[in-house]
Amino acid sequence: MDRRDFIKAGAGMSALAASGLSAPALSQGVAAKTLRFVPQANLANFDPIWGTQYVVRNAAAMVWDTLYGVDDKLVPQRQMAESEEVSADGLTWTFKLRSGLKFHDGTPVLARDCVASLARWSARDPMGLMLKAIQEELVAVDDTTFRWKLKKPYPKMLLALGKNNAPCTFIMPERIAKTDPFTQISEYIGSGPMKFVRGDWVPGAKAVFERFADYVPRSEPASWLAGGKKMLVDRIEWLIMPDPATASAALQNGEVDWWENPIADLVPVLKRNRNIRVDIGDPLGNIGAFRLNHLHPPFNDVRARRALLMALNQEDFMRAIVGSDDNLWKPLPGYFTPGTPLYNEEGGEILKGPRDIEGAKKLLAESGYSGQPITMVVAQDQPITKAQGDVAADLLKKLGMNVDFVATDWGTTGQRRAVKAPPAQGGWNIFFSWHAGADCINPASYTAIRANGDGAWFGWPNIPAVEQQVTNWFDAKNIDEEKVAMRALNKAALDNVVFVPPGFFLGYTAWRSNVSGIVKGPLPFFWGVSKS
């Protein structure tokens, strides 16, 4: 018995003497029903429509339910919805809610709550915006039925309502959902399997969720956001730990049960501990992003952009991000998530085979580049962006480019990348980011692949050939048509270099061996997770 056990035993004996209860068994039960989780980042706010960070989405998935949810095959399944009907012309969708749904304040979930929630969501989400643009009406027919009438068919309706990328179609009570989508809500009432314990929330340190006793899970087995979301623990505590070494130590000595994203450096230490399990967390991984500004020279010329593809070695970038663990990265001759149904390498030859530095230099010269400074904005406080920036700076120097390396932080990068002015006037040529693989399985949620000029993501590519294929995908009637569009899209995006893809990488997750039911997925799913 160590000193802490001795003290605990002493405390337990005192409690036993004082109360007459079996204190050790009682405390053991409470511990087993509380899951302590270290999330990837701080839950600084809690409005999953206003702020679309992944960490907010992940917490929100416990508190708010969705009408549909994708399963592990990425197929949307009914969740809050009991049924849906689409008219023969594809213009009118009628949805019916399943019975017995309740919000955490005890009020029933009604169709008007769904209408208000979808209206708020559709003002922020890319697919929602598309739906809003073709919306004829979105109305509650009765308490359990609502109708969405469109001006033109939208074959991806169920995917829009069930997708897992932020913002999801979380259903809130009407009074909350009527909040302006650009203003933060202040009440966190959902109908999901867990309630948010507002009083225990210490932003930046702790967020607490308690099991919602009145939640009625579906009867099907849980699969990602679909199926029966059965909670096997009573309480989930999110403990925010900014320091990875602390999180690692806390997991090793049992102070926390599950660490969402251990850094690669610490994984060998965790793997050596027989009380800890380590596995790939999200099989859909992440796609690096070496983003170019299409508005200004030299990258307003496709030859300069293609020169980078010819010279870039993805292995250099990936090893800088994940280290020497070859399980954690894959080359990516394209833009979409490997292992998903629409993944293809059409047009990807330029990223394969030996790298051609001399050819790239020649192409760069043809583009008219003559040594002007290339402003590369690199966030140093994010290991992934820093690693990409360091490797890219070396690559550009090898190509004879004059690199103006702006080492800064993520907040500043976020501000500067929005500046459209030339680099010499506060703008930029290159910045780095990464995208969750779950967002990159198709164009619906892949903001970064869009090339619609001013409406596009930072860098503002304007490439009609890419946009045409995005439209073709949205209009596709079946998977075969989708695949055709996606192959053409990958090729058009690579030919014109929407951005430079430095590769695909994965991350680990780690948990104590007394925790079971953790599944691989694009977000941590807490239903089905138990602790002995």
Place this chain on the structure above:
Amino acid sequence: MFVYISRRILATIPVMAVVALFVFSLLYIAPGDPAAVIAGDQASPADVEKIRQSLGLDRPFLVQFGEWVWKLVHFDLGTSIFTGLPVTALIAQRIEPTLSLMIVTLILAVSIAVPLGVMAAWQVGTWIDRAIMAFAVFGFSVPVFVVGYLLAYFFALELEWLPVQGYTPIAQGLWPWFENLILPSIALGCVYIALIARITRATMLEVLQQDYVRTARAKGVSQGGILFVHALKNAAVPIVTVIGIGIALLIGGAVVTESVFAIPGLGRLTVDAILRRDYPVIQGLVLLFSFVYVLVNLAIDLVYTLVDPRIRY
């Protein structure tokens, strides 16, 4: 004395106002965009701009500053951009862990450092003196986070005597509260033990050369009486000064310590707020820290009068 204390407290107002203006201006000039952080990386530039507008961040500097001052004169520190919670509520949530860490560290530092300094002065030139000064150099030289990791490794991971991380409010029991503070207080305290021990030694050495100490010895006063009654009291002013400065410095040290031991205190709140550009929170914290600094200086001045009756205001 009452007039003096009142005057000093009132004098804090212009000091804090200048500090606040400086910090507000600095944040406004510095790059960084809270709207981009809130919106997430998948958001479109238009979304980011709309969030910026909804937060009022697109308004001119003078308008934002004027609004902030207006709220301040109504004792309102504003609302966090990120959480939507009042800054006062956020500070209230975080003040107990930081105060606890500072108090335990200070008690630990003073109770170890002063006897060590006295001992070193008494045994000047011996191996004891050299050992104590070597420890002091170590305390100065090794960063807080290194000491923190070493302590966590041995006492939490290897021996399993103490928890690695976290904070338990004192309302939940004295031992759970203290248990969580032992390692961080030692980590944070090392540098202050070193600082106070060195100052105590130096001051004591000077005092021990004074005539009245020689007189006390001649009168047959015991060594303990000489050291702790005659000498230490007369060496107290510089020691009190360095302890006071240490309190202010502890706030800075707490930032690292709170991160290493995952303590939800003001240090972590400050770092988080700066990284996210949560301007109202940063401004509220700077005001608080300025106020603490001024109060600590005032307290030091008052303690001088207790330890040295010749000092009068």
